[in-house]
Amino acid sequence: MRRVPAIVLLALPTLFLASCSQESTSEAPVDAEVTETTQDRNLKILYWQAPSKLNPYQSSGTKDIEASSIVVEPLAHYDVDANMVPILAAEIPTSENGGVAEDHRSITWKLKKDVLWSDSTPLTAADVVFTWEYCTAEGGGCAALNAFEYVEQVVALDDHTVRVEFIKPTPFPYGPFVGSASPIIQREQFKDCLGMRANQCVEENSFPVGTGPYMVDEFRAQDTAQFRANPLYREQGKPYFQTVLLKGGGDAAAAARTVLQTGEFDYAWNLQVEPEILENMRNAGKGEILTGFGSQVERIMVNQTNPDPKLDAEQRSINIDGTNPHPILSDIRVRRALTLAIDREILVEVGYGITGQPTCNVIPLPEKYVSSNNDECLTQNLEEANRLLDEAGWVLGSDDVRVKDGIRLSLLYQTSTNPVRQGAQSLIKGWWKEIGVETELKNIDGSVFFGTDAASPFTLYKFYSDVQMYTNSFEGNDPSNYVEAWKCDKAPGPHNAWLGTNISRGCSEELDALLDTLSETFDADERVEIIKQINDTVVQNVYEIPLIHRARVSARANDLKGVVMNGWDSELWSIADWYRE
């Protein structure tokens, strides 16, 4: 008898846990339909960054926008070649078909007739108008606000026609409602979620009613989303899967493994992994790596202002009045030497493989915008780089670092923490060393570097270093807004709470003049020419050093067909056409 207590002691924690687990199972939702589906009618997608909500207007990252695109749809998507394809719109409005007004101040969209929301109510122009109201409501923190920046109002002309009016002539009127970041949401569902209430609408943000091929069944923030086929989807016989499971968690390499090696998932997103690791996994033969080239260019920003830590907050990395230029990098010969010393082929080989291509342009695609005037940078030229530095008066010192007027040619080079970027940093440091440039490397966690906290000294906007590297791109297929970023007066500083977009702070009259001409030009061909010239000016002035044209990279299982990888829109844009062989 006296032995009992010891046994009880051993059993105690077991009992305790057993009771906990029992409680927890009773809480798990029971959904017979989902578990009974056969394996091949269920599509399994892995987004290692799991969506936190399914409303792209409240998005906290690309993951949310992509996951929502299964459910809610825009008027038009961009296809693989960056052309617009109508989705909820009957056709793409152009000047030819009268959809775009002659004064470029409005665009009229015609909706497809007979499109139903998944709750069987019809999609009308009122939903489109409401979507604009929703995103522009005060205090809503809408992530697609820039798409509506110049929109004066959106009016419904009839049930299936809607006109977007702009406050000024807008050469590219396709900003609002095109692409996965600004889809149409249902007025009926979101009408009480305007402004400050937007982020309290938990139910609505997790279970949006949509017009897309699938609808949300179950949503667990940052873990799993379950979708099932929308029986009211407008295309007969689609989608082909009964259910879609979108699972999150882990990291990119592990995500690649689940498709390419273990075959547990059909599709895995965003696999920026060292090329040899990815190649090894692919050799297992279970899946294929997909790449989609868009407008992403990995580049080095060259600071045109003095980031000296000895300067105070009102002066550091600020040169609005022209009295505080960068002591080394304001000389174009030095900047040209830096770009010539880089061997982009090797950067691609080591860090990107099939997911990158060397580039000398800041606008790498669409084809019509691509300039061929800068291709000399594709071949590394150390002699020319050395010659330029000699010419600029930088003399090699005894420690192999160049010196001029007592200043050492020494640069601080920062980027975000990421193994591929750190690899590129050390390669570039090596090449710069060969031309007598000393480089100090620094990396900052992405959640800090890409932030906008004006109090933080580590953001890319503050640019408290000599050069910094990251990937920039533009939304949609038109770089008009993107090139605007290079205006002199858009340099970040205390006057605009460090919210400027001209990160390198490069400023030239030539560039400003080109940008002014662009804003007054409406002829499509002329605009292309001007944008090409802007690209050339930025690159030839070496305000930015383009390195690699980057692709999005994902993987699919061999038996998953119909996937069309897209670098311009959500990767899941064509999910209605996906099927298993």
Add this chain to the structure above:
Amino acid sequence: MSKRLFFAIPTLIIISFALFAILDLAPNDPTSDLPITIPPEVRQEIRESLGLDKPFHVRYFKWMEQFFINEPLNLIEGVTGLQIGDSESRLRVTSWSSYRPVVDLIIERLPQTLWVVGLSYVVGIMIALPIGVISAFKQYSMFDQIGTFISMVGFSIPTFFTGLVMIIVFSVWLGWLPSTYDTTHVVKDFPSFWVQVKQMIMPVLVLAFYNAAQLSRFMRASVLENLNLDYVRTARAKGLRDRAILLKHVLRNSLLPVVTMIALGVPTIFTGAIITEQIFRVNGIGQLLIAGINSADIPLVQSLSFLFAVLIVTFNLLADIIYGFLDPRIKYE
């Protein structure tokens, strides 16, 4: 005892303030994950809609109100079905990245954490105790040597390594077990139970191995200490058999400190196993915390870490109480 309880409250308040201050100093930004095409002005508006432009003390007191008053009231309402005051407009602690109440997120994630981490704790204990006892009793025997070796290995190899090795062997090479834990899986018959077992085997074993390694060393030391005490010699002199001495006398006495250890370790079940959850995509509390840290979700991280603090303080108190209960020699004034 009441004095100890009384001290727990100011401790917790100081912890909550320290957490809030540290998180506030951290430079990461909730808008940093947004696509780079979103201009900085829009990011700033999003920051403002989260209340980030308010001064530190305002945000701290707001959190205190939401966490200590609104959330408990809400829980009471949920359990009893009563309505206390204006519950519709009562602000809850809400995650910045998902805009969902933090408490709901935690409740959603508890099942998988308790199943996997909890079970691994139990398995770990069940492995550790017998190994510890036998190793001590047969000190320097072959069994003890092997046990020592294995527990040293378990203790010094991190779970992200053992986890990865298991995935490579059992998922990639053999294809027997899934490397991903499906949190939506529902157990309703034998085949689905088997699926659940299969998806739990690897994470549970990886963690159990790690837990057992620590605990078995502790158990062994405790038994060894007791074996040299006078009462064991007395029992031997009395003519008791080894088996009786070990199971009847030594085990009970040497379990005392081990039970305290086990009780102190219980909060780690709730805090989840951050790395293991991440590797097997169990997506429990640990993974929630990591995701929160990565996306600068301050209300979530603050509330979670504070809850961990509460659990640790509580289980420390409990351990004291259990100890006093098991060992009459100890009394708390």
